[in-house]
Amino acid sequence: MSFEFQSLEIPDVLLVRMERYKDARGFFQETFRETPFMDAGIQERFVQENFVCSMQGVLRGLHYQLPPQAQGKLVGVASGEIFDVAVDLRFGGPTFGKAVARRLDATSGELVWIPPGFAHGYLVLSDRADVVYKVTAEYSPELERGIRWDDPALGIDWPVIDPIMSDKDRDQPVLELADNPFQV
Template identity: 60%
Template sequence: MSFTFERLDIPGVIVVRPEKHRDDRGSFTEIYRQDEFAAAGIAPMFVQENIVHSSGGVLRGLHYQLPPAAQGKLVGVVQGRIFDVAVDIRQGGPTFGHWVGRELDAEEGEMLWIPPGFAHGYCVLSETADVLYKVTGYYEPTLSRGIRWNDELMAIRWPLVAPKISDIDLNQPALEECENPFHI
């Protein structure tokens, strides 16, 4: 087995730990195997893969896409370190508005599986970071939505004092005001 899977407090969000094979030349790591993910109950069909380079102190999010382009995401870091956050926006469930956060870095190689129905964001804790993520829906700007990063209802404990945030992310609505078709 090349992976271990840890289910977090919110059902559906899973830490994925790939096995890293090291020797005197360096290391080799499989970052995705459909068979092992399916055996763990994760059966996404990835359609797009993205890499984002960010400076230290940058906060991106919280983002999601509306159906029919809703996205599940497998998020990992290939350089640097981030604090990654998933917020449950599935209305009608006991964890609506709850969040989980996880520090991810290139050295450890952990990844976070975030299913559709969650908003996603992260902040960069290192000087720079390169974040790689596979998604289950194509990026569709007309269906892209967001939630204010510092919404008091969610009370996310971001580990930055003065994050650098885009104007778009600064002007996102609160969770209770956002366009949200997701239900349990």
Template identity: 50%
Template sequence: MLEVHPTGLPGVLEVRPRRIGDDRGFFSETWSVSRFAECGIEAAFVQDNHSRSAGGVLRGLHYQLPPFAQAKLVRVSRGRVFDVAVDIRRSSPTFGQWTGVLLSADEWNQLFVPAGFAHGFLALEDSSEVQYKVSAPYSPDHDRGIRPDDPAIGVEWPLPRDQWLLSAKDQAAPLLAQAELFA
């Protein structure tokens, strides 16, 4: 059984898989092609990724251009992150808008991010572990990013800018107005 909740952007969905537990621990089915399809989430995932981040690490905002555009199903197996999706489809009525969800191991929630959205997260605890499925393999030639502090987007990150730990790549990412985006 899945609980599926809409976010502020069409197609970006918070998913809460059922967790069955007792004094030994728990079991949870975090992905099932048929159960997710019943809830309107259809994606052919081809790769799983796993990252560990110190508190304050901000990864994103990342995306890949077609034909390697990726849908993502993101979950946290340890710690907490603020997870963000930004609509980067120029023809969309929600172009440039963002939504954010607190994902945590305790809450056991996930975020489904369709292709056509930039994605990023801010680790709120040390050793936060994020695992996510993607619908296309990594392609360095199609890999792109947008600055996470772009004022045109205005993401309200829960930590101030001076507490972020950014990669050199993310620091050098262009603003939305200069980025290569989806039609």
């Protein structure tokens, strides 16, 4: 099985494509194998996997965790379609405060690798979406942080006007006021 890694608009955020083997029964696809990821420069170890089911119009994010529990994420969609966003929080770098967005769906089977030092969020575009993601640090509620999904400084062109969100996500600060220790 082969894995292909392609840099997106922010070079450290990678689109991951894998071969699918199809027959009359359906298909088989690997979603992770350590050696190809290490060969692509992804040395982090995954320690937790999450499965999230959300309905159309739900926006989750933009989330991140502070060190020492900063999380890298490998994000995929098991069913449905999402608008997936990563924001570079690494102050002093050429892409600080920039966002990269990508539609992900179950049909393509593509994944996105988002390294530590980024905020992450997504909007459900289909009637329902099942999102699966691996992380490089366990969830730590006391270190969880976020930034506003609609911070004008980020310039994210979300395909929604009034998303369904948790109060916690809706009340996050803009990037300029966020608790952000990440630096290049």
